[in-house]
Amino acid sequence: MRVTVDRDQCVGAGQCVLNAPDVFDQDDDGVVVLVTDEPGVQDRDAVRAAGDLCPSRSVTVHED
Amino acid sequence: MTTSPGPTVVDFPLRTPEEPLPLSQYASHREQSGLVRSYLPNGMPIWLVTRHEDVRAVLTHPKISANPDNEGFPNVGATMGVPKQDQIPGWFVGLDSPEHDRFRKVLIPEFTVRRVRDLRPAVERTVDERIDALLAGGNTADLVEDFALPVPSLVISSLLGVPSADRDFFESRTRTLVAIRTSTDEQRATATRELLRYINRLIAIKDKWRGDDLISRLLSTGQLSHEELSGVLLLLLIAGHETTANNIGLGVVTLLSNPEWIGSDRVVEELLRLHSVADMVALRVAVDDVEIAGQRIRRGEGIVPLIAAANHDTEAFGCPHAFNPERTERRHIAFGYGVHQCLGQNLVRVEMEIAYRRLFERIPTLELAVPMDELAFKYDGILFGLHELPVRW
Ligand code: HEM
Ligand code: SF4
Numbered sequence: 001m002r003v004t005v006d007r008d009q010c011v012g013a014g015q016c017v018l019n020a021p022d023v024f025d026q027d028d029d030g031v032v033v034l035v036t037d038e039p040g041v042q043d044r045d046a047v048r049a050a051g052d053l054c055p056s057r058s059v060t061v062h063e064d
Numbered sequence: 065m066t067t068s069p070g071p072t073v074v075d076f077p078l079r080t081p082e083e084p085l086p087l088s089q090y091a092s093h094r095e096q097s098g099l100v101r102s103y104l105p106n107g108m109p110i111w112l113v114t115r116h117e118d119v120r121a122v123l124t125h126p127k128i129s130a131n132p133d134n135e136g137f138p139n140v141g142a143t144m145g146v147p148k149q150d151q152i153p154g155w156f157v158g159l160d161s162p163e164h165d166r167f168r169k170v171l172i173p174e175f176t177v178r179r180v181r182d183l184r185p186a187v188e189r190t191v192d193e194r195i196d197a198l199l200a201g202g203n204t205a206d207l208v209e210d211f212a213l214p215v216p217s218l219v220i221s222s223l224l225g226v227p228s229a230d231r232d233f234f235e236s237r238t239r240t241l242v243a244i245r246t247s248t249d250e251q252r253a254t255a256t257r258e259l260l261r262y263i264n265r266l267i268a269i270k271d272k273w274r275g276d277d278l279i280s281r282l283l284s285t286g287q288l289s290h291e292e293l294s295g296v297l298l299l300l301l302i303a304g305h306e307t308t309a310n311n312i313g314l315g316v317v318t319l320l321s322n323p324e325w326i327g328s329d330r331v332v333e334e335l336l337r338l339h340s341v342a343d344m345v346a347l348r349v350a351v352d353d354v355e356i357a358g359q360r361i362r363r364g365e366g367i368v369p370l371i372a373a374a375n376h377d378t379e380a381f382g383c384p385h386a387f388n389p390e391r392t393e394r395r396h397i398a399f400g401y402g403v404h405q406c407l408g409q410n411l412v413r414v415e416m417e418i419a420y421r422r423l424f425e426r427i428p429t430l431e432l433a434v435p436m437d438e439l440a441f442k443y444d445g446i447l448f449g450l451h452e453l454p455v456r457w
Binding site: 011012013014017018019026028029030031049052053055056057 | 169409
């Protein structure tokens, strides 16, 4: 699994950080940053949840 | 396009003291194909959206607007008693992208998960002081008046950097604003004016003597005019007051009926979903012809997405009416969805968690002072909640 984020589109709601803190963070401007773009097995469900919960559709999960 | 004979017309979700959150009506609307047509109390035709998937589609559609200046925007306010603040510059919840995003971008850093974590000690102090006051006042209280309303107001005023000496003034005016039932339109207009005047004075002071607070930081960005900044601050104050208070009050009732969950921090998300206090808050209008759930919505037609209906949709949540903090579906939209999704949500989570934890830790014998069926629910405003919550210990 890979994950990408669209920083221009992010509205900083923090749903991603709340769900998968090991994968997502927010920079000083509150915009999403990736801690890793290849989530470990233990984080995969949380990353899928973040992809679904992100209100601005800024988190894309690639299941490859 | 669909070939169905035309939309079903239903009564505007009628709230009654018996069913202040009309979930049974919502359930039957969800079973109709497409969307259902309805009329606001003022006679305006609108589309009611009740499925989880459709509400999310509406709230992320590029041709569906949150701007009340657009022709056809559902005006629930005029008939349901909420003051109209949307002409105030900086009231960005009523702006569409990209105008909206300029405000949101400036504010995001103040409400990140991390920033809110730093606010925990201040929230804890506020909550504890209110509990001290409850305990000093005897062994009964109205938990809405004496706890649920003051806590969010005091938290937001400390966040904004309102000096402690002025917090009572601040709190009493915002109280007037949210007291839809007991204050008149004129009293609310006066309170809005007084608050704006106070906010403007505060901005002028912070502009001269910058401190470590939200207003000073926003000034330092140089991105907002003073007029816009005062509108933004008023929005923060109003958006986060009664919404949070209603959640705190309703949550206490739910926890008292489910005491096995008292003390668990896991209840917060489920309480947000279950009560969905901001049911009718996210109003919209189509600014082009669009299609939602196979239903053509024409430009200029108003849309009322119902957040509580979406959060009680059986397609999205198993046994949605049950309070089940262990449920695995996490897709509730109590804070809305799309670019306007609640800016204060991380703060709310902290406030709710601390409020319940400290309240039941410090007053373990807390109980309702009236029978459950005598509780006064709000069926006459756009937010769901309790007018009063008499308790004893
Ligand atoms: C439990 C309490 C709360 C609930 C249920 C709630 C709910 C909502 C909802 C549903 C929206 C979306 C409105 C729309 O789409 O038109 C919203 C937006 C907003 N909320 Fe909250 N809210 C709560 C507390 C707060 C707090 C404490 C604050 C401030 C500190 C706040 C500030 C805002 C702001 C500024 C917006 C507009 C965001 C934007 O347009 O980008 N809210 N809220
Ligand atoms: S959930 Fe989406 S909008 Fe929110 S911070 Fe993460 S990427 Fe940004």
